[in-house]
Amino acid sequence: MRVIVATDGSKQSLAAARQLMSFADPTKVTEVVVIAVVSPRAAVPFANELSRSRGSSGDMSFREEAGNALDVVAAEFEGWGPKVVKKIRSGSPAAEIVRAAEQLEADLVVVASGGKGLSETILLGSTAQRIQHSAPCPVLVSRPTPRTPPVPRRRASTSA
Template identity: 30%
Template sequence: MYQRILLAYDGSPDGREALTQAKTLALTSAATLRLLAVIDPSESMLVVEGMSFVTDNQRFATQAVLESGMRQLQGLGCTVSNDVRYGNPAEQIVLFAKEMNADLIVVGHRDQGTLARWLNGSVGDSILHHPPCSVLVAVKPAQTAINVTPIRKTQARGEG
């Protein structure tokens, strides 16, 4: 089914759900997993005397999150590696998926309100505009029940 799965991973609760679902798919299909964290410089840059840079703390924290995810997956027998990229998360995820010739991209679902989604954008939504492969947006089971509107049975004409 899938041979190369890209997991966009940030260690958040939504990211951990994506990790769980990607792990199940990887084990089922004997796929290789690549964990990718993207540091958005526009959100985490320091500007000092006209020069901007991402702090070492940000890099170390991001790498620690990736390594923790890798250890979980390796402990279950998954073949896994990780990478860190810098830039717009959606753009970097799509670019990396193309570079590694991914069969599937897995991302977590962050439940944002309409205003927050409009202001911040949605990485999953952005990826879906130009996907290089299949995309799985992992949703936590509790969110599934909240976000699904039940189908209501209506009476057909003539029924009494």
């Protein structure tokens, strides 16, 4: 089974990779293809939250940021079993991920919803939805875990 794991550089995309590993049988998965898509017309850079490294000038190209995000997500699969391949594509994120699924004859696409990368910044979360409706195979959409609000502390009452 060939699985595509898409990353937009968000922590949610890393969580999606971990979610796949939590239930998938690594003996059934033959290959994991980690894909990042750089949009050449994006008004903002590839929003990589996963890597702290920066180029010597402090600015990295979109491709370098995407490459660093790929490295972080791919490292999650080290020792898990299947072969891991990293790919950077250029174009519309949803269209390129669907195209990759078709070309690679993927059996599953894993994508995060509600990331802070390109999907939220530019496409307002529609990337996962577009992939889900157009992919030639099943799509696992990993949603962020809702944060629980902190429980307010009770003040100790003082008696005079």
